[in-house]
Amino acid sequence: MTSIEITRGDITGQDVDAIVNAANNSLLGGGGVDGAIHRAGGPDILDECRRLRATEFPDGLPTGSAAATTAGRLAARMVIHTVGPVWSEREDRSGLLASAYRESLRVALDRGAASIAFPAISAGVYGWPMDDAARIAITTIRDELACIPTGSIELVRFVLFSEQARSAFASAADAAPAS
Numbered sequence: 116m117t118s119i120e121i122t123r124g125d126i127t128g129q130d131v132d133a134i135v136n137a138a139n140n141s142l143l144g145g146g147g148v149d150g151a152i153h154r155a156g157g158p159d160i161l162d163e164c165r166r167l168r169a170t171e172f173p174d175g176l177p178t179g180s181a182a183a184t185t186a187g188r189l190a191a192r193m194v195i196h197t198v199g200p201v202w203s204e205r206e207d208r209s210g211l212l213a214s215a216y217r218e219s220l221r222v223a224l225d226r227g228a229a230s231i232a233f234p235a236i237s238a239g240v241y242g243w244p245m246d247d248a249a250r251i252a253i254t255t256i257r258d259e260l261a262c263i264p265t266g267s268i269e270l271v272r273f274v275l276f277s278e279q280a281r282s283a284f285a286s287a288a289d290a291a292p293a294s
């Protein structure tokens with residue numbers, strides 16, 4: 116049975132196999148989680164991001180996709196970069212946000228990660244309302260975990276940067292039916 120944890124903290128300090136980065140399509144760094152991971156992890160992460168741009172993703176990492184690199188100096192074994200959608204009043208982009216979580220989990224599984232830490236993807240610079248971001252995150256991960264072989268992922272940890280975000284994720288977990 117996979118443990119799902121919801122905690123307030125800094126994702127760069129998490130001692131898990133995979134840390135998920137809320138990147139942008141360029142894969143070349145930015146602010147928020149992206150900036151924190153590159154600052155704490157060091158230049159090796161950006162070097163590998165550049166290699167991904169030169170090979171697999173010449174046009175950038177598509178929104179909703181995920182790709183792994185070294186974690187550099189971080190305690191984790193890998194960073195899984197994903198790109199969440201920018202919030203839109205006019206257009207429902209929920210599927211792309213769900214895909215960012217789903218694809219990150221898939222890449223973690225493909226690489227044998229037993230534990231993974233997620234930030235609140237799209238809920239910062241990209242403006243997604245936190246409650247809805249939490250609902251999508253929790254329901255997507257719960258649905259995916261119900262479909263994978265038991266024991267392949269031991270721990271999924273949502274690491275939130277504020278009490279408000281942590282509370283939103285805790286409420287979403289209470290509200291979502293257990294899979």
Ligand code: APR
Binds near residue numbers: 235242
């Ligand atoms: N640890 C955990 N969570 C963090 C950290 C951190 N060190 N730093 C920020 N956060 C939180 C934010 O408070 C927000 O709730 O992560 C959530 C996601 O915020 P962003 O990092 O802004 O990510 P996102 O909204 O997906 O926007 C992505 O922002 O930083 C740029 O390069 C990034 O262009 C990309 C865009």
